[in-house]
Amino acid sequence: MKGHFTFLWLLLVAVVCFGLFLAKYKVQSLETELAALNQVILDRQEELHVLKAEWAHLSRPERIQRLSERFLHLQPVTAKRIDTEAGLAARLERSE
Amino acid sequence: MSAERRRRKDLAHHQAIETGRTRLFLLATLMMLAFLAVGVRLIELTLFREGSEPRIANATPPASWQTERADILDRNGEILATSLRTASLYADPVRVLDPQAAARALARLLPRANRKEILERLRSKRRFTWIRRHLTPQQQYAVNRLGIPGLYFQQEEHRVYPHGHLAAHVVGFTGVDNRGLAGIEKSFDAALRQGSGPLRLSLDIRVQHILADEIGKAMRRFQAIGGSGVVMDVTSGEVLGLVSLPDFDPNRPGAASPDAMFNRATLGIYEMGSTFKIFTAAMALESGKATLDSVYDASKPIRIARFAIEDYKPKNRWLSVPEILMYSSNIGAAKMAKDLGATLQQDYLSRLGLLSPPALELPEIGAPLAPYPWREINLLTIAYGHGLAVSPIQLASAVAAVVNGGISRPATLLYHAGAPTEGARILSEKTSEQMRRLLRLVVDSGTGSHAAAEGYLVGGKTGTAEKNDANGYAGKGLRSSFVGAFPMQAPRYVVFALLDEPKGDKQTYGYATGGWVCAPIVSNVISRMAPLLGVAPIDEEAPEVERQMFIEIHEQEKRLASF
The missing domain is CATH 3.40.710.10 (DD-peptidase/beta-lactamase superfamily)
Structure with a gap:
């Protein structure tokens, strides 16, 4: 009886040890992965930062105006073409 | 006489046992209290504080990427000034084997470079000399391709103004060491260097x-x-x-x-x-x-x-x-x-x-x-x-x-x-x-x-x-x-x-x-x-x-x- 108990305890200890060993390795590999991912996040943030600066450079109003004048032939909206919903009725009446 | 002696001996014996027992009892009480404290703490931690495994793992969040000098934005968040990381080229003249050839190659590669000046720097006795600050990525690649020993890169930040001359008088500019020399860059130099988030101006870049x-x-x-x-x-x-x-x-x-x-x-x-x-x-x-x-x-x-x-x-x-x-x-x-x-x-x-x-x-x-x-x-x-x-x-x-x-x-x-x-x-x-x-x-x-x-x-x-x-x-x-x-x-x-x-x-x-x-x-x-x-x-x-x-x-x- 006593021998059985000892054996059972030893088995339990072995199982727990093995489980702990597995968990520890799993955590270690996850931590490495996390650190790598964090580094990737930082790299992406820097790339994003560079892209934002580039976007600001490419969306300069002066450049957009130049491109629009060259390719779109659009004009600024004049005050005449802006009206409220209430003013619309009066306008329609006038045009009729 | 012998009875008296035995009685005394018995008494001494008895007393010794009593003392031992008291000591043992005291020690046991102390140990029990200590174990009790551990037990109570264990119960508190397992049952009351965190009933089970924490639902969310407490990993330290990744540090967010930051520049040394904060951005300057317009009122709509448009970037007026920002910092980009660039590589600066420096040399350790002692390790440069052939200064003549190195100077010739570098002068050909870098725009507006003076061969004689580079040669002079490469021949100096110091262990450190700047060749060119803030290279473009292409220039950095080209210098690396030359494979000259004794040339190194230092990561530095370079201030960039995406809108160029627009709002130049307001935003100002910085020197080569990223110190504000004019405009907002100068008047808010300390705040910008502390990196306490971007500085938002009242300017509207469209109106500007x-x-x-x-x-x-x-x-x-x-x-x-x-x-x-x-x-x-x-x-x-x-x-x-x-x-x-x-x-x-x-x-x-x-x-x-x-x-x-x-x-x-x-x-x-x-x-x-x-x-x-x-x-x-x-x-x-x-x-x-x-x-x-x-x-x-x-x-x-x-x-x-x-x-x-x-x-x-x-x-x-x-x-x-x-x-x-x-x-x-x-x-x-x-x-x-x-x-x-x-x-x-x-x-x-x-x-x-x-x-x-x-x-x-x-x-x-x-x-x-x-x-x-x-x-x-x-x-x-x-x-x-x-x-x-x-x-x-x-x-x-x-x-x-x-x-x-x-x-x-x-x-x-x-x-x-x-x-x-x-x-x-x-x-x-x-x-x-x-x-x-x-x-x-x-x-x-x-x-x-x-x-x-x-x-x-x-x-x-x-x-x-x-x-x-x-x-x-x-x-x-x-x-x-x-x-x-x-x-x-x-x-x-x-x-x-x-x-x-x-x-x-x-x-x-x-x-x-x-x-x-x-x-x-x-x-x-x-x-x-x-x-x-x-x-x-x-x-x-x-x-x-x-x-x-x-x-x-x-x-x-x-x-x-x-x-």
Whole structure:
């Protein structure tokens, strides 16, 4: 009886040890992965930062105006073409 | 005897056991208490604190990527200045095997490089020497490809201004070590280096562009040597646009001329000319020395000392206050000021912030130039803007105070979301309302008619000053300006434009005055920026608008012109 108990305890200890060993390795590999991912996040943030600066450079109003004048032939909206919903009725009446 | 001995021995024995037992008991109690404490703590931790495994793993969050120097943004979050990481090339001369070949290869590779200079550096006895700061990625790759030992890269931050010359005078620039040397970069240097998040300015890059674009066009058309402009929110004092032309590229401040670096909108102080009549009229109305019906004799020039105060286009008759502004009469303005007196004039000018440097967040701030002592001639000439030099930003803030209901607020370049800031009342609501009518009148039927932008009810005043130098007024070069506000029934923005030495062309009949060259700038700027800023256009001919802007002009002509 006593021998059985000892054996059972030893088995339990072995199982727990093995489980702990597995968990520890799993955590270690996850931590490495996390650190790598964090580094990737930082790299992406820097790339994003560079892209934002580039976007600001490419969306300069002066450049957009130049491109629009060259390719779109659009004009600024004049005050005449802006009206409220209430003013619309009066306008329609006038045009009729 | 032996019994007695045994009894004693027994007693000693007994006592020893008792002592041992007590000690054991004490020790056991202590141990039990200790285990109990551990047990209680275990129960508390497992059952009460964290009943089970934590649901969310407590991993330290990744540090977010940060630059050493914070970004500068406009009011909409558009990037005005940012830092990018670049590689800088340095050498350890001791490790360079063949300085001759290395210098030749580098000089061929790097633009604007001097072979001899590089060679000299590579031959020096030091262990460290810069070859070139801030390489482009392609250059870095090319240097790496050369495979020369003893060359190394240092990661550095480089300040970049994506918008280039636009807003260069506001944002400023930094030196090679990323220290602010001008503009906001200088005045907020410490805060930017602490990296406490991006700095948001009141500037709107779209408005800034419109202002720079229109002033630039007018400058080229009228061959002006310089120009400046300001757009300001009248309720918060926020500056949406601040332009000084010619300008420079802050990405290459070394290549800029001192003239281009000079901020004409804040550091330049100028005699503004007739725009000052706004303040003269406001003072006269506020102090009660004049009403809208008061009339002044402008039939002949004023002679004082060796000067003569004349009108540009004389009407040669008595003029009422609205007419003085409408026709921009120097004589009328001077007479108004004479009724006021120098003390009141100084008092009001100082309350309008025209006698002390403005509290704008830029290092480049010009102090106004006021006469000392303040003689009668100064009293008269300042009434129409000669003899007192102020900066464009000061003039814009003072006009904002006149039209916004009479509250003076300091101009600011920091974002306040358009919320009214604390200000000091300098004019009554009534005077401000009368001034709005007067300024609308100038655009509606006076010298500022070219500033009209249909739907936005522009009001304003022209200003044309003769430039003076050491020899007095030269009589040729002009400094023309226009200050406007819109919409006049409830002003939201002040727009100021100034051109330095414009020359009239055929379409302006040779005129280079504020009304001909600067009023159209203000008109264009307003019609382009108003839709962007959500100012709804109104029907300028609507009866309620006309009633709000109505002003009665008592013409004296018929009766007095014949005198």
